[in-house]
Amino acid sequence: MNPTPSQTVGPFYGYALPFPGGGDVALGGITVHGYVYDGAGAPVPDALLEFWQADEDGDLRGKPGSLRRDPVNGAVIGRNGVDFTGFGRVPTDADGHWVLRTVRPGNGYISVCVFARGLLHHLYTRIYLGQDAFLDSLPPQRRETLVAVEEREGVHRFDIHLQGEKETVFLDFG
Amino acid sequence: MSEPLKQADIDREIAELTGSGGGRSGHPARDYTPYRSTALRHPKQPLVAIKDPEAAELSGPVFGVTDVTALDNDLTQQHVGEPLGERITVTGRVVDRDGRAVRGQLVEIWQANASGRYLHQRDDHPAPLDPNFTGVGRCLTDDDGFYRFTTIKPGAYPWRNHQNAWRPAHIHFSLFGTAFTQRLVTQMYFPGDPLFPYDPILQSVTDESARQRLVAAYVHDLSQPEWSLGYRWDIVLDGPAATWMEEGR
Numbered sequence: 441m442n443p444t445p446s447q448t449v450g451p452f453y454g455y456a457l458p459f460p461g462g463g464d465v466a467l468g469g470i471t472v473h474g475y476v477y478d479g480a481g482a483p484v485p486d487a488l489l490e491f492w493q494a495d496e497d498g499d500l501r502g503k504p505g506s507l508r509r510d511p512v513n514g515a516v517i518g519r520n521g522v523d524f525t526g527f528g529r530v531p532t533d534a535d536g537h538w539v540l541r542t543v544r545p546g547n548g549y550i551s552v553c554v555f556a557r558g559l560l561h562h563l564y565t566r567i568y569l570g571q572d573a574f575l576d577s578l579p580p581q582r583r584e585t586l587v588a589v590e591e592r593e594g595v596h597r598f599d600i601h602l603q604g605e606k607e608t609v610f611l612d613f614g
Numbered sequence: 615m616s617e618p619l620k621q622a623d624i625d626r627e628i629a630e631l632t633g634s635g636g637g638r639s640g641h642p643a644r645d646y647t648p649y650r651s652t653a654l655r656h657p658k659q660p661l662v663a664i665k666d667p668e669a670a671e672l673s674g675p676v677f678g679v680t681d682v683t684a685l686d687n688d689l690t691q692q693h694v695g696e697p698l699g700e701r702i703t704v705t706g707r708v709v710d711r712d713g714r715a716v717r718g719q720l721v722e723i724w725q726a727n728a729s730g731r732y733l734h735q736r737d738d739h740p741a742p743l744d745p746n747f748t749g750v751g752r753c754l755t756d757d758d759g760f761y762r763f764t765t766i767k768p769g770a771y772p773w774r775n776h777q778n779a780w781r782p783a784h785i786h787f788s789l790f791g792t793a794f795t796q797r798l799v800t801q802m803y804f805p806g807d808p809l810f811p812y813d814p815i816l817q818s819v820t821d822e823s824a825r826q827r828l829v830a831a832y833v834h835d836l837s838q839p840e841w842s843l844g845y846r847w848d849i850v851l852d853g854p855a856a857t858w859m860e861e862g863r
């Protein structure tokens with residue numbers, strides 16, 4: 441069947457899609473953070489990033505409960521701290537910055553889906569935390585765009601360049 | 615500074631690109647000049663194909679009864695009073711590209727109020743906010759893949775892409791499938807809106823039949839007597855579905 445076409449997330453998703461604790465997939469593990477930049481090198485303050493990943497054992501059967509709700513007033517009260525949902529959602533701040541707290545995925549990478557005002561169809565990329573055969577298949581300067589840099593113990597930096605010399609490798613799953 | 619772009623300039627650009635094929639499967643090309651903000655926000659390198667059957671993206675997040683409350687799909691019941699505007703219901707079926715129902719997955723919507731204003735501090739359109747309307751809804755698709763929302767018809771609103779730019783009335787939709795590859799964020803439009811030809815966001819879908827897939831149908835049988843007008847909008851998620859399915863998903 442013919443798919444429903446994509447449209448931009450626009451500028452006003454901020455009161456609908458982000459939720460409290462959206463970037464805290466798991467505590468006590470690693471922090472991954474970075475900036476989203478446009479083709480002129482300016483930070484993108486209205487991007488929304490979603491993350492999907494395996495748990496530490498490489499299990500991709502994330503549990504429900506990312507948006508767990510208070511049954512009394514409907515407020516999002518966040519994950520229960522026991523179940524690993526594998527899903528994160530973080531809007532960039534006014535500086536184009538985002539932060540994700542999670543565990544190191546057993547399969548070596550965190551999947552990222554990028555939405556933004558001015559982006560008519562979302563983009564996929566991956567945050568690699570180590571070596572991988574897929575990375576070896578890419579030219580060296582492009583490969584680097586998919587590898588997080590450890591800034592200090594447990595804190596990894598990953599910038600996303602939508603366009604330009606340092607343009608991030610974006611993926612197609614067919 | 616150059617002259618501000620006029621609607622006639624945008625119309626000319628839209629006409630040049632109409633039917634140009636654009637992106638795969640009717641999706642808009644990410645580089646679409648008439649929508650000015652795309653200029654610096656689209657990659658210029660080709661996407662890199664992933665063929666790995668073990669790819670994490672062939673699975674995806676799941677949501678359940680803990681994530682959605684029974685009140686979330688009625689945007690007219692979120693405040694003490696009733697919102698202003700034309701009460702509508704919007705319903706439809708979510709399927710994958712093989713036509714299989716997408717069950718138990720999260721659908722999120724957001725929209726402007728009846729006057730065309732979002733409850734967002736960066737929306738400075740001088741139209742009134744409505745103290746009885748937020749404009750955010752969620753639900754899970756049922757066992758046949760259906761979603762259903764009760765809301766009010768949003769108003770058209772101006773934006774600054776070019777001089778006298780107006781968005782046709784629309785509801786923003788966000789959908790999950792069984793795989794992260796099926797993720798979709800899009801916008802639903804209302805039939806017969808006179809603003810369609812002037813809107814570079816809708817026209818970024820350059821194929822006429824694909825563009826029609828973004829427009830809901832008014833269905834009289836879905837209208838409820840003395841209560842609401844009914845619209846139907848079915849959704850087909852692109853991308854490969856999950857390589858495995860758990861019981862009941």
Ligand SMILES: [Fe+2]
Nearest residue numbers: 450452784786
């Ligand atoms: Fe909008």
